[in-house]
Amino acid sequence: MADFLQLLIAGIATGAIYALAAIGFTLLWQTSQTINFAQGEFVMLPAFFALAAMKWGGAPFWLACLVAVAMSLLILGVAFKGLIVDPLIKHGAMPLVISTIGLSIFLKDGVKDAYSAEAQPFPAIFPDRLIEILGVKVSLAQIGVLIIAFGVIFVLQWFLGGTRIGRQMQATAQNPTVARILGVPVERMILYTFLINAALAAMASLLISPIYLAKFSSGETLGMAAFVAAIVGGFNQVRGAIAGGIIVGVLDNMAAVYVSTAYRQAVPLVLLVLIILFRPQGLLGRKEERAV
């Protein structure tokens, strides 16, 4: 039982990180109809910004983390929007899908060639000391991850629901045309969405890399976790992405113990298929009806 609880906590911790990536994915989809097939690489990359800052810039870890966040905002936020999404969005969804697939390959192989093909150990923000709470052993690192991830989610929820800009962003997501008529600076709101996605990806990267190591190819698994989380929760819902992320994280950790390692990766995929078969709108999603 204690083992199970331990697994559950570890699962919720990784799940919260997946949720960060899934929220970003969902927000991008909502506000700009961008399906970002490079989302996994977006989570892989910031850790390498930090590693590069430490290795080549001699920066201390805390500074490297700040550099990683700043670079992410710049490259995964501003540059991604300006160079890839904006020029393509008017052509419809398909070219953008293709372009983000191209981007994912570019980032993956770019990191492999520019930094390393080997998995890199990544310093943890919190010490990996075990403590015992009510008979369950948890590591401080896990508690730290939980606090940060849920803190970020909480702040984000508050920002979207409780501030003027947040509500304007939601209006933009629901109906850009109407939002524009109502005087919402739609363009700026879309930019904010990209920045938030980049920041979330950076947070996820800094939190997940100490657990799974930083590796150029880890975007595949991370991206899959984010997609599955977003779909499981309901493609059009921030709340759904959180729930989906946690479910995928818990399943992932359970699978590592209870399913053969060979097929561990397949567990979220089975979940994806089950959801699509039996609850296609996602656990928390509502059916979308197309206007004709």
Place this chain on the structure above:
Amino acid sequence: MTRFNALKTPLIVLALALLILVPADLTGFGIPWGGLKRYGIYILSLWLVTSIAAMGVNLIVGYAGQETLAQAAFLGIGAFTSALLLKAGYPFFVVFLLAGALAFLVGIVLGFPALRVQKHYLAFVTLAFTVFMWLVIRNEDWLTGGVSGMDVKRPVILGVSTKPGLTFYYLILAMTAVLTFALRWILNSPWGRAFTALRENPIRAESLGIDVRTYILLAFAIGSAYGGFAGALYAPLVEFIDPAPFALGPSLLFMLMVVVGGAGSFAGPFIGAAVAVLLPEWLRFAEGLYLIIFSVIVMLMMALCPTGIVGLIERIFTPARRPHADDKGPVLKEAK
């Protein structure tokens, strides 16, 4: 456009003649051309096989307006079907048909649930399927040989061994010609029109009696079958298969090469496959950079000429028209 169209039939005949003659040793006919070397023939064969799989992707992506990220997985289905059945002594053409049929069936089973939902779900489901297939190929050693792979024998057809590269090349060429003709037939039939309709405006199509789901499923299954056919040729061509060529990366590459070549145009997949097969050869000196360069080409192409290389050529061949009026490729005109 018309000038270009008028050129098409002679171009196809010329291309076929070249494909038959160039690899062969023609000195016996008094022509001073010794044919291609072994490696050249291999590259040409690989290009044709890649083109077959890419044609399937083009049907799904370019004509029917859907997304597939599983073509390498279907290639794998075809490759292992053919490797196992050839080993068991089945005749080649039976193996070839079974490989395509199996891919077709898996395509139906896979597409059916995804298509009940949202358009992009097919992309995610195929993505998941590719990862899953790859796990199966890697882990089920008893069937696939796992990471250590398995050897494949080239078949003997009507007493003729296809072991020599040139003989096997002609087999591939013949199959490519048949499959090319079959696809042209499909596209020129009412089915092809229906496929185009669901790319352009599925809602209107449905109101005209077009069973959108069935047609998308058909496009997806036929396109996947082309992956299976390609796999059935790929395995005996390379004579050794392991999990690597059937992973997610190659699946993405199939999608990208079709778009680079020109999605929704008949020549697109051939050109895209040529780029994908030849680029790594040309970039030998910069090993590893190949994928980076390819992905940059893809991103630039999407921004500057989303109709791909075929679109570029058509633009050059077409005297200046109204700018911007019609230079968006068919793929881009998808209805919301």
Place this chain on the structure above:
Amino acid sequence: MSAQASKQGTGKTVLQVNDLAKSFGGVHAVRGVTFEVKEGEILGLIGPNGSGKSTLFNCILGQLPPTRGDVMVDGKSVTGLRPSDLNLLGIGRTFQLLQVFPQLTVRENLILAGQEHKGSRLKRLFGAGDAGLTGDAERMIDFFRLGHLKDEKAGGLSYGQQKLLDCAMAFMAGPRLVLLDEPAGGVNLTMLANLKERLQAINKETGATFVVIEHNMEFVMSLCTRILVLAEGQIIAEGSPDTVRKDPKVIEAYLGH
């Protein structure tokens, strides 16, 4: 277009809508609408913007699932059928926003509109590329006076021409019942007269039944034999063009917003 002898309003009910309702979240777009359409009739459906006319069409035709109520064609319930099934039962439609296939030529658009009604799917794959419809398509093109445009891509036509094509597509399979959502919207006056004349000709020749949504009062009043008025998702008046025109409730519904 084979001419079936049929007079206007033979009394047989083609379409029957019972207590149909549709809500989008908290928006009640259609709230319990009941009406019948008789064979050969040209029924007008009018009402202010947002009164639920298009939503009603979309629910009847399987494009949207109704929240409540059902729809019968020839006395058989068709609720829950998909739009393609309904079309194959002989029901055509047009949409409020123009819907043609821009990359296909005018002729191809029309062949497409008829091909699913020809033989089985498998036969179509192995049969002629045009499903034997080139002749019918050309006749339809001439009928709608688009002859000079038949090989043009539909995307290159003017708005009014596309609108005519859109309409022609709805008739290509020789439907018995056609639902037209604002066929005259954005069409210029000459074209409008042309359209009205064409619609009346088809109605006379084939006995096809029409339901027409339209904001152009003159067009509706002169085309239709009977008119339904929808306001806020409910039918508030019904009758001949003249009675509806004078109904104070209708005037209020149009001005009261």
